[in-house]
Amino acid sequence: MESKAMNKKSVGKFLVDWAAVIALIACLIMFSVLCRKNFASSSNMVNIMRAMAINTVFGIAATVTMAPDGFDMSAATLASCSAYAFVSGYLWFGFSVPGSILFCIVVTLVMYQLTMFLILVCKIPDMLATCALMFVHQGLGQWYIGGGAVSTGMKTSWGADPARIQLSDGFNAIGRAPWIIIIMFACVAVAHIFLTYTKHGRFLYAMGGNKEAARLSGINVKKYRYLAGMITAVFIAIAGILVSSRGSSAQVMCCDDYLMPSLAAVFVGRTVGGAEKPNAVGTLIGAALVSTLENGLTILAVPYYVLPAVKGAVLALALIAAYATKKEN
Amino acid sequence: MENYTLETRHVSIEFPGVKALDDVNFSVSTGEIRAVVGANGAGKSTLMKVLAGANPTYTGDVLLNGEKVDLREPVDAKKLGIQIVYQEVDTALIPTLSVAENIMINEMVMQGSYIMKWKYVREEAKKALDRLNIHNINVRTLVQNLTLAQKQMVLIARAVRMDCRFLILDEPTAPLSTSETEELFRIVRKLRETENIAVIFISHRLNEILEICENYTVMRNGRIVDNSPVTEKTTTQEIVEKMLGRSIAENFPKEACPIGDDMLVVDHLSGADGKVKDVSLHVRKGEIVGIAGLVGAGKSELCKTLFGDYKKTGGTVKINGRELKIRTPSDAVRQGIALVPEERRKEGVLVNETVSFNLSAASLGDYCKASFINQKKVNANATKLVDELGIKTPSINQYVRNLSGGNQQKVAVGKWLAADEDVYIFDEPTKGVDVGAKRDIFRLINDIAKRGKAVIYASCENSELLSLTDRIYVMYSGRIVAELETSEASDPRITNFSVGGTEDKKQAANT
Numbered sequence: 001m002e003s004k005a006m007n008k009k010s011v012g013k014f015l016v017d018w019a020a021v022i023a024l025i026a027c028l029i030m031f032s033v034l035c036r037k038n039f040a041s042s043s044n045m046v047n048i049m050r051a052m053a054i055n056t057v058f059g060i061a062a063t064v065t066m067a068p069d070g071f072d073m074s075a076a077t078l079a080s081c082s083a084y085a086f087v088s089g090y091l092w093f094g095f096s097v098p099g100s101i102l103f104c105i106v107v108t109l110v111m112y113q114l115t116m117f118l119i120l121v122c123k124i125p126d127m128l129a130t131c132a133l134m135f136v137h138q139g140l141g142q143w144y145i146g147g148g149a150v151s152t153g154m155k156t157s158w159g160a161d162p163a164r165i166q167l168s169d170g171f172n173a174i175g176r177a178p179w180i181i182i183i184m185f186a187c188v189a190v191a192h193i194f195l196t197y198t199k200h201g202r203f204l205y206a207m208g209g210n211k212e213a214a215r216l217s218g219i220n221v222k223k224y225r226y227l228a229g230m231i232t233a234v235f236i237a238i239a240g241i242l243v244s245s246r247g248s249s250a251q252v253m254c255c256d257d258y259l260m261p262s263l264a265a266v267f268v269g270r271t272v273g274g275a276e277k278p279n280a281v282g283t284l285i286g287a288a289l290v291s292t293l294e295n296g297l298t299i300l301a302v303p304y305y306v307l308p309a310v311k312g313a314v315l316a317l318a319l320i321a322a323y324a325t326k327k328e329n
Numbered sequence: 330m331e332n333y334t335l336e337t338r339h340v341s342i343e344f345p346g347v348k349a350l351d352d353v354n355f356s357v358s359t360g361e362i363r364a365v366v367g368a369n370g371a372g373k374s375t376l377m378k379v380l381a382g383a384n385p386t387y388t389g390d391v392l393l394n395g396e397k398v399d400l401r402e403p404v405d406a407k408k409l410g411i412q413i414v415y416q417e418v419d420t421a422l423i424p425t426l427s428v429a430e431n432i433m434i435n436e437m438v439m440q441g442s443y444i445m446k447w448k449y450v451r452e453e454a455k456k457a458l459d460r461l462n463i464h465n466i467n468v469r470t471l472v473q474n475l476t477l478a479q480k481q482m483v484l485i486a487r488a489v490r491m492d493c494r495f496l497i498l499d500e501p502t503a504p505l506s507t508s509e510t511e512e513l514f515r516i517v518r519k520l521r522e523t524e525n526i527a528v529i530f531i532s533h534r535l536n537e538i539l540e541i542c543e544n545y546t547v548m549r550n551g552r553i554v555d556n557s558p559v560t561e562k563t564t565t566q567e568i569v570e571k572m573l574g575r576s577i578a579e580n581f582p583k584e585a586c587p588i589g590d591d592m593l594v595v596d597h598l599s600g601a602d603g604k605v606k607d608v609s610l611h612v613r614k615g616e617i618v619g620i621a622g623l624v625g626a627g628k629s630e631l632c633k634t635l636f637g638d639y640k641k642t643g644g645t646v647k648i649n650g651r652e653l654k655i656r657t658p659s660d661a662v663r664q665g666i667a668l669v670p671e672e673r674r675k676e677g678v679l680v681n682e683t684v685s686f687n688l689s690a691a692s693l694g695d696y697c698k699a700s701f702i703n704q705k706k707v708n709a710n711a712t713k714l715v716d717e718l719g720i721k722t723p724s725i726n727q728y729v730r731n732l733s734g735g736n737q738q739k740v741a742v743g744k745w746l747a748a749d750e751d752v753y754i755f756d757e758p759t760k761g762v763d764v765g766a767k768r769d770i771f772r773l774i775n776d777i778a779k780r781g782k783a784v785i786y787a788s789c790e791n792s793e794l795l796s797l798t799d800r801i802y803v804m805y806s807g808r809i810v811a812e813l814e815t816s817e818a819s820d821p822r823i824t825n826f827s828v829g830g831t832e833d834k835k836q837a838a839n840t
Contacts, residue, residue: 197445199437202430209423216403216421218438276471277425 017274019321020282023314024289031296038299050177052291053184054242058255058262059269059283060191061235065126066266066278067195068207068221068228073130074115075236076259077137080250082108082240084141087150087250090171094163097170105237111137112233119229120222142252151249167248175246183242184284187235192280194231204228205277261290264311268318290314333394333494334358335380335411335527340389342375342551349375350387351551359494362521362528364538364559367548368572368824373531376548377497380529381413382406407435412488413497418480424473429454431472432487457486460524461516478509485516489524496520497529502537503625514541533623535565535828547571565830569821584775588799589614592783593752598644601630606807608644612752612783617774619794619815620787621823622804628787629671631804632756635785636668637661648751662691665751669741669758677741680730684722685711687729687740692748714743719769735766742773753777754785759793771797791820805829 015022032040058075065072085107089100114136118129146157156162173179195201203224206214215221239258244250268289269282293314294307302310335357342350350372357363365373378384380391385401392398393409400406406413415421422431430437432454437445454468463482472480481501488496498517502510518541520526532538538545539559547555547568555571557563593612599605604627612618620628633639635646637655646653648665655661661668670676678687688711689696696706711725718739722732729740738758745753755774759767774797778784788794794801794815801818803811803826811826 197447198443199440199445200443202426202437202445205426206423206430206434209425210420213421213423214434217434218404274471276473 013274016321017271020268020272020285020289020318023317024285024292027289027292027296031292031299035296035299039296044295044299046177046181048288048291048295049181049184051295052287053180054239054246054258055261055265055290056184056284056287057187057235057239057242058258059265059287060187060280061232061239062262062266063269063278063280063283064191064195064204064228064235065232066208067201067204068225069211070119070225070228071126071130072115072232073127073259074133074137075130075232075262076255076257077134077141077253078108078111078115078233079236079240079243079255079258080253081111081137081141081144082237083244083250083254084145084150086237086241087244088145088156090167091150091152091162091164092156092160097168097174100171101241104241105234108233108237108240109230111140112229112236116226116229120225138253138256145250145252147252149249149251150244151251171245172248173245175242175244175248180242180246183238187238188280188284191231191235195280200224200227208277261311262287264290264315264318267315271318271321286318332359332525333410333527335495336392336395337376337379338390338392340376340379340387340391342379342384342387348551350379352389353548353551353553355546355553357495357527357529359525359527360521361544362517362530362542364530364532364542364545365548366532366535366538366545366568366572371548371572372551373548374499375551377413377499377529377531380406380411380495381497382411383413407491410492410494411497412491412493412495413499414481414484414488414501416500416503418477418484421484422472422480425471427468428466428470428472428475428483429468431483432457432468432490435487435491453490454486457490458482460489461486462519463516476509477504478506478512481505481513482516489520489526493524493526495527495529497531499531500533500625501530502532502534510537517541533625533828535568535830538568539563539565549573565828566821566825569824569828569830573820573824584779586615586775586779587781588616589781592649593785594647594650595635596645596647598631598634598641598646600634600641600643601627601639601807604630604807605634605639608804608807608809610802610809610812612785614781614783615778616800617778617784617786617798619798619801620785620804621791621794621801622787622789622827624789626804626827627807628789628804629756630807632668632754632785632787633670635661635752635754636666638668662748662750666754667691667745667748667750667752668754669738669745669756671756671760678729678737678744680728680737682729683726684715684720684729684732684740685725688714688725688743689747691744695747710747714746718743718746718773733766735769738766738770739773742770746773746777750782752783752785754787756787757789758786759788759790791823794818794823795820803827 038044061075062072082104086100086104089095089103090097095103115130115133118124119126144157148154152166195204203214203219206219207221207224211221240255243255247254265283265286266278268286270276270278272279272282272285275282290311293310297307297310298304337353337355340350340353341348353376355376367373375384379387379400382400382403382405390397391400398409429451433450451468458466461482466479466482472483475483501513505513517528521528530542542559544556544558545568546553549572590613591611592614595608595610598608608631620631622628630639634641637658637660646655653664655664679690685708689707693702696703696710708725715722715725720736720739722736729737758770774784774786786794786798795818798815801813801815801823802809803823805827813822
């Protein structure tokens with residue numbers, strides 16, 4: 001009797017733990033059957049991966065923040081600023097592509113100091129601090145670009161002629177297959193290795209699990225929250241670079257819409273493999289699930305404006321899996 | 330193996346108005362299992378916190394092998410090999426990490442290496458568990474999936490993994506089942522024999538102490554009153570007598586009032602995640618019924634299960650013969666049950682609201698017209714209650730957070746008076762309340778009984794139960810183990826039942 005109950009419980013747990021993976025496989029099979037060759041071709045698989053790359057990198061940034069129980073609402077607006085910095089570095093100042101990347105990462109890190117200042121020094125709860133910063137980022141960023149997009153054929157925000165008038169192939173290659181996909185997998189791998197195989201990563205999870213116990217174990221919780229913030233900033237910068245390279249410009253607020261899909265990816269991935277905490281591989285699977293759904297439904301000619309409802313439903317299901325199984329109290 | 334002795338000399342701790350520890354001379358040596366017993370508030374936990382470095386304000390000396398040591402930080406104690414496993418295991422564990430990481434966390438922090446040596450961590454954690462002969466815990470499991478007993482094992486493994494000479498176990502058996510307790514005892518004995526560790530064992534369950542300890546220390550009112558070895562002749566009664574001494578009689582007699590028919594009848598109630606087991610009781614109109622028992626016996630859980638806050642898994646609750654369907658506190662209030670909870674600030678009053686709002690919070694519907702609050706009526710009610718209850722507040726618009734503990738408690742009681750329920754449940758209403766306010770609260774409870782209501786009064790202060798109640802149920806490990814007429818009850822009798830003792834008929838006849 002008891003073992004039967006245990007069995008039932010462990011089967012249920014298995015289903016919850018692997019729900020996202022099962023759903024992903026089910027989607028792949030379903031669309032392969034429904035759409036025939038249009039879906040299951042290798043070129044379409046590349047399509048899906050290209051589409052999910054940016055979401056995944058944003059998701060990885062959110063994963064690192066959320067591992068120590070942090071939260072960053074302003075990740076996407078900061079990424080817009082990173083994008084402005086990247087493209088302006090290349091076009092306006094004439095930096096090389098690596099130089100522009102470096103410039104972009106430095107700018108993002110510097111701007112993230114403000115986030116860390118509000119959270120660690122002023123002790124404002126993450127959610128509220130970053131909520132305020134969303135508007136700060138939007139305002140500062142647009143002040144820098146003078147209210148218009150940073151793209152070829154436009155003057156600098158102070159009216160001077162830009163140093164370059166064209167984007168090189170190298171610039172554009174970053175945002176296209178195969179590089180965008182390689183960068184995505186690299187980000188996932190780096191985050192996974194950091195969170196799983198370094199003690200710093202384990203300390204971040206320790207803080208996320210029980211901050212007080214972590215502190216009493218001798219972990220410098222402020223230092224590690226700061227470290228998590230800096231790593232997040234680097235991933236945000238990379239995301240901004242991908243967005244602008246893919247769009248061959250930095251449009252006004254070009255990244256702002258990526259916040260919610262990336263958070264969805266993290267939440268969907270939380271339970272993968274029984275991890276019960278934000279994790280890099282889970283986030284990858286979460287992003288893949290959302291992109292596969294979008295891709296498959298588009299091929300099936302479902303109108304694009306219905307897709308958000310589907311995405312929302314997937315997120316809701318993931319959250320049900322995560323919370324409905326929790327014991328009361 | 331080297332032997333160590335840990336001593337305290339003239340250690341005192343004073344909190345405002347109370348001497349929590351008063352000139353305590355305590356001693357424990359490696360290879361010994363020593364029990365520390367005492368009633369609630371006797372100072373056991375305070376003393377253990379001193380030894381664990383968590384109570385830096387002590388005066389007097391702590392000595393290790395005769396040499397003075399300073400224990401002002403938990404780290405100081407850990408360095409000397411003093412490890413403590415607190416009763417609330419969840420505060421020290423990280424639920425989302427694996428067992429291995431939880432056992433090894435201190436070492437991970439100290440280590441210079443940046444790379445996580447998963448294999449090493451898992452193997453060492455496994456070794457630590459093996460050392461305790463624990464084989465049913467997989468080191469890869471997340472701690473949140475463990476049972477309470479297993480979590481405790483993880484903490485003990487963490488403690489012995491480090492340099493451990495003195496292991497303090499603060500009420501380790503309170504949440505454990507019998508078989509789990511036996512498992513713990515086996516581990517404790519093994520530690521003493523093979524590792525030459527001193528184990529300091531705090532427990533309210535005296536028969537356990539007789540089973541496992543060699544020596545016991547009795548504390549009362551912040552002092553050590555006795556140190557004795559446990560022999561075959563030692564009895565729980567003997568220890569109970571030492572624990573209680575002469576208790577200061579506080580007299581707040583129940584005023585006579587007519588007692589009517591059964592109002593509340595509870596049959597075979599179980600719930601609160603197994604912390605309430607098969608409880609049957611009944612309360613008559615105008616009767617005050619006490620629930621006695623030690624901290625952790627399940628009194629609060631019983632109160633909250635009756636109130637619908639904890640999940641009921643079996644049994645029935647009836648008021649005036651009508652069976653209640655209670656799944657949430659809101660159901661309970663609608664069907665005539667009021668609860669004044671133990672954690673007053675957290676659960677009983679809205680500290681950031683005014684006195685007048687609090688006093689009408691439970692019956693706000695009565696002061697509303699089409700959902701709009703009639704402030705005049707609310708204020709009139711508040712003024713009346715503040716007068717009746719003797720709540721000391723500059724005005725009814727004062728925020729409750731600014732009142733003293735006793736007056737906050739009166740507000741918590743007062744909000745139910747306005748609501749006019751059938752059954753009133755009080756959970757430790759006098760906790761942290763001064764004598765004057767206590768008297769007012771007792772008067773209040775008396776008044777409620779006189780109005781023909783049924784009152785349940787849960788408290789671990791036996792003297793209060795003895796003076797205020799008509800009948801007393803004693804709880805132990807979630808069950809009601811005795812029902813006593815207050816006129817026939819005594820403090821030793823109640824205490825004896827609440828530590829799991831039984832009495833034969835001859836003794837009962839004598840008391």
